[in-house]
Amino acid sequence: MYAQMIKTASNGIKPREEMSEEERAFQDKIDNDIKIEPRDWMPEDYRRTLIRQIGQHAHSEVVGQLPEGNWITRAPTLERKAILLAKVQDEAGHGLYLYSAAETLGVSRDELIELLHEGKMKYSSIFNYPTLNWADIGAVGWLVDGAAIVNQVALQRTSYGPYARAMVRICKEESFHARQGYDAIRAMAFGTPEQKRQAQDALNRLWFPALMMFGPSDAESTHSEQSMAWKIKVKSNDELRQQFVDQTIPQIEYLKLDLPDPNIKWNEERGHYDFSEPDWPEFFNVIKGNGPCNVDRMKDRVAAWDDGEWVRDGLLAHARKKAARKVAAE
Amino acid sequence: MKNEWPLWEIFIRGQHGLSHRHVGSLHAPDAEMAVKNARDVYTRRNEGVSIWVVEAKHIAASSPSEKGPLFEPSESKIYRHPTFYDIPDEVGHM
Numbered sequence: 001m002y003a004q005m006i007k008t009a010s011n012g013i014k015p016r017e018e019m020s021e022e023e024r025a026f027q028d029k030i031d032n033d034i035k036i037e038p039r040d041w042m043p044e045d046y047r048r049t050l051i052r053q054i055g056q057h058a059h060s061e062v063v064g065q066l067p068e069g070n071w072i073t074r075a076p077t078l079e080r081k082a083i084l085l086a087k088v089q090d091e092a093g094h095g096l097y098l099y100s101a102a103e104t105l106g107v108s109r110d111e112l113i114e115l116l117h118e119g120k121m122k123y124s125s126i127f128n129y130p131t132l133n134w135a136d137i138g139a140v141g142w143l144v145d146g147a148a149i150v151n152q153v154a155l156q157r158t159s160y161g162p163y164a165r166a167m168v169r170i171c172k173e174e175s176f177h178a179r180q181g182y183d184a185i186r187a188m189a190f191g192t193p194e195q196k197r198q199a200q201d202a203l204n205r206l207w208f209p210a211l212m213m214f215g216p217s218d219a220e221s222t223h224s225e226q227s228m229a230w231k232i233k234v235k236s237n238d239e240l241r242q243q244f245v246d247q248t249i250p251q252i253e254y255l256k257l258d259l260p261d262p263n264i265k266w267n268e269e270r271g272h273y274d275f276s277e278p279d280w281p282e283f284f285n286v287i288k289g290n291g292p293c294n295v296d297r298m299k300d301r302v303a304a305w306d307d308g309e310w311v312r313d314g315l316l317a318h319a320r321k322k323a324a325r326k327v328a329a330e
Numbered sequence: 331m332k333n334e335w336p337l338w339e340i341f342i343r344g345q346h347g348l349s350h351r352h353v354g355s356l357h358a359p360d361a362e363m364a365v366k367n368a369r370d371v372y373t374r375r376n377e378g379v380s381i382w383v384v385e386a387k388h389i390a391a392s393s394p395s396e397k398g399p400l401f402e403p404s405e406s407k408i409y410r411h412p413t414f415y416d417i418p419d420e421v422g423h424m
């Protein structure tokens with residue numbers, strides 16, 4: 001998802017007999033759905049895993065602004081432009097909520113940003129795909145934010161209080177994101193034949209990358225078990241992916257677009273849609289840094305950080321000078 | 331000197347007549363900018379009519395290990411609640 005393939009800091013789940021008294025009390029709290037708060041005792045591995053996951057989630061919100069920002073100046077109408085601006089601004093806020101949640105675990109925002117820029121932390125694979133035209137912007141809101149919602153709704157029940165509360169805030173804003181995207185793609189799907197063709201093309205290109213957002217299949221995600229026991233993760237990758245597919249197919253059908261995968265079929269027995277797995281080698285390749293836009297995204301992020309340095313330093317110098325003057329006057 | 335902007339805790343009054351509530355935090359060089367940033371981040375959809383900002387380092391908090399001594403004593407004092415008292419029906423609402 002926005003946090004894919006988070007390595008759990010520990011090796012496997014500790015059996016209860018081997019837990020210390022503190023660890024046992026901690027696990028009992030989690031099992032009873034009592035939230036863990038910043039100053040509560042927590043295992044070091046829980047803290048480290050959370051920093052990785054929340055940090056990656058935060059980075060994804062921020063980097064996720066780039067593919068959409070790409071179209072702000074070229075939105076087809078003033079209204080669509082205002083909507084897209086508001087949406088992208090929300091994503092900056094989501095990044096902020098999440099960095100703040102991570103900071104309660106004893107890491108600073110600047111440290112996390114440095115780790116991202118040094119390539120030591122990641123963001124979601126989805127943002128390494130390009131947005132080639134306006135239909136892609138509709139498809140991103142509809143599918144990418146749609147997939148994010150499925151994950152984030154589940155995470156509202158995550159065990160770490162500040163993370164869960166950030167998810168609640170974010171979810172409130174996300175449904176606007178998905179709806180504005182669907183509204184934009186709907187205008188094209190019911191527009192001219194050329195617009196409809198572009199809508200179909202956007203769906204076809206973004207469908208599998210959207211499915212990859214949930215991370216590798218459960219059989220392959222080796223680090224899930226401990227994260228599930230700690231309720232850092234609430235549902236498995238495959239469960240969330242299925243939920244997303246099930247909710248999205250009727251939306252595609254409404255648009256009268258062709259399904260992006262010939263194997264999509266309602267399975268009466270399972271009560272779910274069957275669908276093809278995404279191309280996992282492609283996924284791992286994108287994660288490794290070889291997607292179509294990895295290099296550009298990092299270049300833009302680092303440039304924004306470096307170019308903004310004089311502003312950050314200038315404002316801080318001014319604040320310090322003012323504070324010193326006030327002290328001197330007292 | 332480390333040049334990271336300090337962290338501020340943000341409190342918002344949601345509507346007239348309600349108290350300010352903690353909504354989250356943000357970084358800002360000074361109080362004035364913290365208020366401006368809080369407005370941009372936490373009140374974009376009519377969530378507030380007033381903002382307080384407090385630099386995080388100025389907040390003193392109770393420690394989780396004191397939870398027992400601090401809060402348990404009140405658990406046994408059920409006579410502090412109105413429901414502890416039986417008022418005869420004949421007396422009417424009280």
Ligand SMILES: [Fe+2]
Pocket residue numbers: 061090091094148170
């Ligand atoms: Fe978001």
Ligand SMILES: [Fe+2]
Pocket residue numbers: 091145148174177
């Ligand atoms: Fe979003």
